[in-house]
Amino acid sequence: MSKIQTPAMERIQKKNARRKKEYKSTPGRESWKRFKRNPTAIVGLVIVFILILIAIFAPLIAPYHYAEQNYSAMNKAPSAAHLFGTDQYGRDIFSRVVYGTRYSLGIALLCTIAALLTGGVLGIIAGYFGGKVDTVIMRIMDVFQSIPMIMMAMCIVAVLGNGIPQLVASIMFASMPTMARNNRAAILRVRGSDYIESSEAIGVGQIRMIVKHMIPNAVGVMVIYFVGFLAVSIMLMTSMSYIGVGLTSPTPEWGLILNEGKIYMTSAPYMMIFPALMIMVTCFAFNLMGDGLRDAFDPRLK
Incomplete structure (x- = not known):
């Protein structure tokens, strides 16, 4: 017995066929579907999203300006007036940590983009042309990579001086060899x-081969390295500020807040606990995202 086709059923069938035609399965969509099925990756993405919102709306979230000093409230423990307590200058630590999100995430992003535009491009050129070009570029990268990243960054800052541009340049050069190898x-x-x-x-x-064919098919792996290097940049930046060769006060950078609170480690440990937790949570979130992206872009999981 044949099925009776009504005008309503025909409209539904045409609508479903049109939807199927409009939806095209692409590698990006398939990767996003696999990424969404990974709960830990979603947790990392949510944490990063919250941190971005904190960085954008820092002036609205922070109850005080990060450089505002109150000498009548120096070294105060956490309370309702100062959620994370105050430092030796009476500055609200919660406000400094909130503003520090803007500095730490922003500078880490600049450092990673700069490393991608230098070392990443060199790695792409070396991987595509091969031969002598590959040998020359990678041997130069080997010379840079023979120096530990933190030592390389410290030496560059010592020559250029303190400041955000100098810090970005130092981390860029320190990260360039690894970024070149990964992109190659x-x-x-x-x-x-x-x-x-x-x-x-x-x-x-x-040029068309590299831009139109090779990079789009390798972009998944490059994105994984990019997200991973955001955590590396944050660790480098905070380490340098902690040992006193990064940014200078009163910049509310997490490593600098740690540096200023280390002398009160025993008497006022909250000065170090809260910025350290922010560093840990941020790097943990980027690592979760990186692991999720690695699984999402893995063609064996299709």
């Missing part, structure tokens, strides 16, 4: 693919 490896993964050989056979130009 990502390009080499797609360098021998069939579609690359086919594109070369029909005469696609080198």
Whole structure:
């Protein structure tokens, strides 16, 4: 017995067919679907999103300005008036930690983008051209990588001086070798693919080959490295400020807040606990996101 087709059923079928036609399964959508199925990755994404909101709306969240001093409330323990207590200058630590989110996330993002535009581009060039170009670039990167990242960054700051541009430059040069190696490896993964050989056979130009064919197919791995380096940049920046070669007071950077509170470690430990927790939570969130992105972009999990 044949099924009776009514006008309403025909409209529904046409609507469903149109939806299927409009929705095209792309690698990005498939990766996002796998990312959403990872609860720990979603936790990391939510934490990062909250931190971004804190950084954007810091003046509205912080009850005081980060540099405001109140000498009648110096070294006060956490209370209703000062949630995280006050430091030796009477500055509200909660306000400084909130504003520190803006500085730490913003500078870490600048450092990672700068490292991607320098070391990342060099790694892409080395991976695509190979041969002597690859040898020259990677041997130079080996020279840079032979120096520990923190030592490299400290030396550059010692030469250039303190300040945000100097700090960004120091972390950029320190991260450049690792970023170059990671991006080179990502390009080499797609360098021998069939579609690359086919594109070369029909005469696609080198720049078009890199921009249109290789980078889009390697961008998943590059994004994973980028998110991971955000945590590395934060750790480098806070470490340098903690040992006194990063930013200078009264900048509310988390490492600098730790540096200023270390002499009160036993008498007022809250001065170090709260900024340290912010550093830990932020790096933990980026690591969770990085692990989730790694699983999402893994073609074996399709």
